[in-house]
Amino acid sequence: MSFDSRRDFAPYLRDLQERVCAALERVDGTPFREERWERPGGGGGRSRLVEEGPVLERGGVNFSEVHGELPEKLAATLPGSGRAFYAAGLSLVLHPRNPRAPTVHANYRCFQKGEALWFGGGADLTPAYLFEEDARHFHRTLRDACGERYADFKRACDDYFFIRHRGERRGVGGIFFDYLQGDRDALFDLVRRCAEAFLPSYLPVLERRKDAPFGERERSWQLLRRGRYVEFNLVYDRGTLFGLETGGRIESVLMSLPPLARWSSAAEPSPGGEEAKLLDVLRNPKEWA
Amino acid sequence: MSFDSRRDFAPYLRDLQERVCAALERVDGTPFREERWERPGGGGGRSRLVEEGPVLERGGVNFSEVHGELPEKLAATLPGSGRAFYAAGLSLVLHPRNPRAPTVHANYRCFQKGEALWFGGGADLTPAYLFEEDARHFHRTLRDACGERYADFKRACDDYFFIRHRGERRGVGGIFFDYLQGDRDALFDLVRRCAEAFLPSYLPVLERRKDAPFGERERSWQLLRRGRYVEFNLVYDRGTLFGLETGGRIESVLMSLPPLARWSSAAEPSPGGEEAKLLDVLRNPKEWA
Secondary structure (H helix, E strand, O other), rough: OOOOOHHHHHHHHHHHHHHHHHHHHHHHOOOEHHHHEEEOOOEEEEEEEEOOOOOOOEEEEEEEEEEEEHHHHHOOOOOHHHHHOEEEEEEEEEOOOOOOEEEEEEEEEEEEOEEEEEEEEEEEEEOOOOOHHHHHHHHHHHHHHHHHHHHHHHHHHHHEEEEEHHEEOOOOOEEEEEEEEOHHHHHHHHHHHHHHHHHHHHHHHHHHOOOOOHHHHHHHHHHHHHHHHHHHHHOOHHHHHHHHOOOOHHHHHHHEEEOEOOOOOOOOOOOHHHHHHHHHHHHOOOOOO | OOOHHHHHHHHHHHHHHHHHHHHHHHHHHOOOOEEEEEEEEEEEEEEEEEEOOOOEEEEEEEEEEEEEEOOOOHOOOOOOOEEEEEEEEEEEEEEEEOOOOEEEEEEEEEEEEEEEEEEEEEEEEEEEOOOOHHHHHHHHHHHHHHHHHHHHHHHHHHHEEEEEHHHHEEOEEEEEEEEOOOOOHHHHHHHHHHHHHHHHHHHHHHHHHHOOOOHHHHHHHHHHHHHHHHHHHHHOOOHHHHHHHOOHHHHHHHOOOEEEEEEHHHHHHOOHHHHHHHHHHHOOOOOOO
């Protein structure tokens, strides 16, 4: 019996959501709040949110499974015939409180339209302070999960999470892919390996940074970097703009925005400091794995 | 001798920038920081910025006068022949610290392309807490400045500053116009009356709210509303997106963003409170003048 997204992928994502939330709750000490919602056009979702936790200042791990008819114009831009679609996905963003603990995003999804079925997703790490050890661990864990496709997925991630008007990447990258079509069982296996890599890629990083000492300077820089995160998500992120344009559930679409962000004209850090070290890597992406 | 934008409009705006900054400096007690910049393609600007002032948490009053060649694609969307353009404008955004003192934006500009010349601009008020007295004063001052055109400009403002994905206006509006062509002397006179109305429309409001008592609840709501301001500016504002796409000077383009903004999933205020009263007006714009 070959891959069926409703039977195989959606339950897998729901189970992964449980496991990811359980692991995060152990670190944070706060239970996530669950919100179930229905989509007027068909389907719905289960959001799990944390706000003002001791470790996670804001975050969400959202499962959704939706179906219905795509608007004509949008349908024309996607593979497959007709307008009927089905999509299942798990999307998460975590903004830790500690400026030395990086923000993380991951998303894995399966989309069907007519006879076409494809997978998309990825994961990327956004530190305010660079720990090369963390970037290496994150990338190596993902590389081990996606094998020979890592190089392409890594480059696609650097290309995608680019804040053009700043000439900076959003963070130290990770993996990114879309429109993966072909042997569905093999692709499901690949996507599952990537998705399973989320906790091992991120939890050890969060654990070792969450209690790092910090002061006003670090907090202030973290809030500035979060401002850049907002700029990327609202100006460039296809998923966010798609959600806003198609009348998605706003609190889920904008779950990615940070709890607090700052803007200042005097944002360029002094040369030689830790802040400048991060910027250098955002302007000139490196190989980490 | 009829209207000439270089001779008549640019010096007028420069002088207005001086007067506006001087008046704001008297209220805030902090001198604005000046930054002069040049545009690689032609022209430049003079920005005046305030950050971390006792009254103004962040703000800018920016004059720019630029000229050169527009990109082909952009040129095709604008009146007038050819690609050569000239533009002079004054743009200001002020984010007061006190949650009871409203954010304000104003912009007046003249654009020339080939034989065409047009004016654009407006002013709008964005309170976190609604004082009907303030909204009325702001609108009436603008109405007295633009006379019979007020009704159209007011409606255009409500239409423009609409955060579609939230179903809310950005604030209580004001006036908005673009592509005003015709008798240049008469239009300059109209735009000058509107621009001169800025200080009398806003200063009395700022003066009477800047020292209002507030606590955590009001600050927190203010930061949430500022998050909406960010959403509007980065997702919908034509001027901001134009600036980002055409490689404008980023710190001037994003001068409009607030010093600090907040996002939360639990953002809907309890019914009957002051916060809900504001939301009602943002969802159902009112006549104020």
